[in-house]
Amino acid sequence: MQDQVSLLDELRNLDAVAAAHLLATQPDTAIAELLQKMGPGRGLAVLDRFGPERRKRIAFAAGQGTSEQWQSSRTWNEGSVGRLMEPPPETFLATAEVGAVLERLRPVASVTLMTYVFVVNEQDKLIGLVTFREMVFAQPEQRLEEIMVSRPFSLRPETDVVDAMREVVRRHYPVYPVCDSEGALIGVVRGAVLFEEQAFEISAQAGVMVGVEKEERLSTAWPRSLRFRHPWLQLNLLATFITAAVVGAFQGTINQIVLLAVFLPVLSDQCNNTGSQALAVTLRGMTFGDLKAGQGLRHLLKEAWLGLLNGSLTGVFGALAMYLLARHQGNADAGMLAFITWLAMAASCGIAGMVGAGVPQVLKRAGADPATASSIFLTKATDVVSLAMFLGLAAWLVAR
16 A cells, blocks of 8 residues: 555656556556545546557446546547546436435435536536535425525536636535536536646746646656757748857857847847736736737737837847946947947837737637747847847948
8 A cells, every 4th residue: 555655646746658558567457446545637647648558448447427428528629627627426316305315315425526517408408506504404205496606607618728717716516516508517627637737838938838748747758858858949940040040140240249249149139038027927818818819919919019118118228338448448439339228128028028919819729838938039039039139230320
């Protein structure tokens, strides 16, 4: 027993592939038991990493009820409520009497925590629920329809976990019924499981922004980590070459006014930070449902305006630093260089705010995770725009 507890703790710290590899030598019955203890979402993710034949044997060892639920849950997309469902509990008609229901549930209640009794009609459509505490204090001859809550809140299996969390965040129920499009009860999902899945999504978001896959954990083997991260680093390198090409196009201007090279990282870092602020707020709004349909353009314009204002204010200090340094070096165009620094920082930060708000919206419209490598796209886009604007203005207005 102690070995199984230790193994379960170890499995919870591994990614799905590593967990399946660790379980591969265990008997099917032991694997089935461990997967059930890991919870529906996590257990199903590990089960999917086994081959088809082994997966069938494990499902058979789990028993008919669990096997059927696993098979049903696998038809839903990853990240959906359907993947987190547990088998539906026993249901009753509204005309059932409390005493008969309690007697029927007595064997189940002795081994399982009962929270709600779900009430359905003849077509198995959910029409109400009764808290188990209400059942205990009701009269035995009372019917469920007399004490039930009619038209209870329910989730749909195809709903994304993030969207489901927005619906349940103010309800805090221990268990949520899951119904299909016809209203028939097909399963339940525990509130703790939803919150755990959401916590994982939020914790993974920071990594996804820079090209770290959600599955990667501290215990992930280095070859898998390399496969996860390397493609995004190659993409980042390609984007960096584009940025370098922009700077290289103005090499003659930089050779003529070496002082410009000093301010390239200043401008780049300021724009990247401005864009990252807009990106963080946008992702938070998308996660919690604050960014409603049709509000994308309004939010984008707001972030562009904020970027322009912040860039104008910080640009004053940047321009002052440029002016003092240029005067110290005896540059006759110190005033113009200061103006260019201010204008480039103000305009570039405005564009950075627009990009930060726009990248996750574009990724979502394309059907991708809004956070997927968004930081890479943001930083390189702002680098190209800000450096091209700064050096281009200098080449046009100062360099001769």
